[in-house]
Amino acid sequence: MKEEDINKCQIQEWYPKFKSISVKTRIHELPESFIQYLLDDSGPFLLPLSISNDDALPNRVHKPEEEEDLITLEGSEDEAEEPNPPPSFPELEMQIQESIETLGGAIFPKLNWSAPKDSAWISSTGNLKCTCFTEIALLLRSSDSIVHDLCHAYDSCVNKTSSRPPSLYLALRKWYPSLQPEMEFRCFVGNESLLGISQREVTNFYPSLLERKCDIxxxxxxxxEEKVKGNFRLENYTFDVYVTRDRRVKVLDFNPWGGSTLPLMFTWEELEERLREENELEFRIVESRCGIRPGLKTAVPYDYLDTSSGSGWDQFLRNADEQLRRQTSDTGAGA
Structure with a gap:
């Protein structure tokens, strides 16, 4: 894999060409000052001072005892250090708030490649829904997942020359509360041919998919064939789609072929073999509760887990495949 392959999968690179068939998105280039704020772990956790006084955690419980280290006790000989003032990014905040309003008042954020899925727990809603700048800052600052974009974007590249792209972007994607997780799918493209489709949410069994498998x-x-083939600038890649209730298909994301992109219901060995032999398209879903892979529901975004040969996740997936084969064999023997 090369740096240019990774770069072509950045949302600001592919979205302009595919926006008519994707989720509504507004993209902002981040100033270096905000990038350094996200990277800074030298001091206490501080949210930006909002120009609109929005509170990212409106339901939090105030505990004065947690702030004792910032208070000078009366009669103390030593004066406590003055706490650093909270950072402020008024120009960026105004731009972002305008985009949020344009997108209907609620969005979910992601950087060039990654979304802060691992920090959803810290929000007042328990998900990635954001309605203001401070909520976005809270998710990004609390996330380990976005460190991939900030520091490790090219770690798997054979021609790595840097640790981060020259520019970092914040993509604000319209929030749709009624999305059904079972209707998201990952597609694998090799030599510009669609080789495989996998259910994206492999930690659950959805009986309705069995009835609609052929149609989907x-x-x-x-x-x-009509919208993607020949329009993306790589021969080998993956892309994620969502199928709506009114039978429309929407592009959600593009990812590199191999590397840290999860193959989900496939293995990369299988997909490489299909690439060599040009097999017919195969569509895989979880077809029974025995096929569920509960270990894949993690705090780390699916796209950037280390599943390389010899990694912990590589071994886990091999064990999961072996367990699934045993379960299927046992079920067949008992029939």
Whole structure:
């Protein structure tokens, strides 16, 4: 994998060409001062001072005892250090707030590649829904996942020359509260041919998918042929789609072929073999509760887990595959 392959999967690179068939998104280039704020772990956790006085944690409980280290006790000989003033990014905040309003008042954020999925727990809603700048800052500052974009974007590249892209962007994507996780799918493209489709949420069994499997496969295959094939600037890549209730297909994201992109219901060995032999398209879903992979529901975004050969996740996935084969064999033997 090369740096240029990774770069082509950045949202600000592909979205302008595919925006008519994707989720509504507004993209902002981040100033270096805000990037350094996200990277800074030298002092106490401080949220930016909002120009609109928005509170990212309106329901939090105030505990004065937690702030004792910032208070000078009366009669103390030593004066406590003055706490650093909270940072402020008024120009960026105004731009972001305008975009949020344009997108209907609620968005979920991501950087060039990654979303702060691992910090959803800290928000007042328990998910990535944001309605103001401070909520976005809270999610980004609390996330380990976005460190990938900030420091490790090119770690898997054979021609690595830097640790981060020259510019970092914040993508604000319209929030849709009614999205169904079972209708998101990952598509694998090799030599510009659609080789495989996998259910994206592999930690649950959805019986309704069994009834619609053939129909969904046809919709995604037609969508690829008409809208995606030849329009993305790589021959080998993956892309994620969402199938709506009214039978439309929307592009959600593009990811590199291999590396740290999870193959989900496939293995990369299988996909490489399909690439060499040019097999027909295969669509895989979780077809029973025995096929659920609960270990893949993690705090780390699916796209950037280390599943390389010899890694802990590589071994886990191999064990999960072996366990699934045993379960399937046992079920067949008992029938």
């Amino acid at each position: 496969k046809t919709m995604i295959e037609e969508f690829f």
